[in-house]
Structure formats: structure tokens, C-alpha cells
Amino acid sequence: EAGVTQSPTHLIKTRGQQATLRCSPISGHTSVYWYQQALGLGLQFLLWYDEGEERNRGNFPPRFSGRQFPNYSSELNVNALELEDSALYLCASSLGPSNQPQHFGDGTRLSIL
């Protein structure tokens, strides 16, 4: 069984640009989560999608957005990139809401120059 896959592995952008990160969940999983792991800040929850809808978002500005497609894959979009957006972005999936374990991908390393 394939795990959670994320692309690209690395992404280099400059300030003000826009970045798109992609995630494919484990087959059969309907919930997708996005987390940011910035140096010195630990892992912070960004967004949760389930059945195509945004269900919850963390304390991040609106320039962080995303969507979930009918096949349950997901995109995270970050607009007007700032230097502090440099981080490892991790995607996780679960069978659904209600107390299911989350399984993580290897992440996308986003570097802002």
C-alpha cells in the first residue's frame, strides 16, 4: 500500500511569488491535513480537508489556502511568499474525522530567497 506522497520534494521561490504544493493521500483516506514545520517553531497545524471541504484552519493568514479534489488529493497554495514561509510542509491523511490516526508524507521543503 502506497503511503502519503508529496510533490515536489524541494521548491525554491523568491519573495512575493506564489507556491503550490501537492499531496496524494493513502488510498481510502478521505481526510487530508497540512502542517508547517519551520525552524525553531515546531510543527503547526495549517489546514484540514475532508470530503472536499475545508473543515478547520490554524492560525495562519489567508494567503495560505488550499483545496481538496474529488479523488481526495490536495493542494496547498501560498501567495505573496515571505522569507518566514521557508519551512518543511507536511501533509497527512486519515480514514476520516473522529479519532483516526494521521499518517504523514515526507514533506515539501520550501525555500524562499
Added chain:
Amino acid sequence: KQEVTQIPAALSVPEGENLVLNCSFTDSAIYNLQWFRQDPGKGLTSLLLIQSSQREQTSGRLNASLDKSSGRSTLYIAASQPGDSATYLCAVDNNAGNMLTFGGGTRLMVKP
């Protein structure tokens, strides 16, 4: 607001030692607690999940316990090996929108 703390932040032990990693959380109204392993530059590997109604879970050389009332969990690693070297993270789910709240992690090094 849930806060999760892990002690110690770093730990270095010789191979073969048994060790305990600690995790504490401020809001005991949790649904579950997960322990993860993260290798440098990589994603998270799920090790154990303990439901709020459970006291412990075991997988191989790993044993995790949960004391919800006191807001504590421990991860016990038996007979440590160099391959166990990694950062160990605990995370709690308050079912506040299914988000996980993570601790800062314990960076473990097991020396041969």
C-alpha cells in the same frame, strides 16, 4: 489552548540502554495521543496511537503509556539501538477540528 511539552529536549545514551521519553499536555480532554518518529529532513512515521480510554500500547520494543488525568504520556524504548536515533514527537488530538498539537520533540542519539 492545548500546550504539549516534551522533556528532555535531547538525550544521548549508549546502545542497549532502556530509556523513557516524557510528554505532558495541559488540557486533559483529549481524544487520543500519538507518538511519532522523525528522521532528519524527513516526514513523520507513526509509532503508536493511544486512545483516551486506553492506558498503554505496545509495539515491539516500544511501549507508550497514557495518564490522561495528570496530562502525561511516556514512551519506553527497550534495548536501544543506533537505528533508534531520531527525533521523537508526541501529539494530542483534542478533536478541536481534528488538528494535532505537537510537542517540541526529543532528539535521541544512541551511540554504538
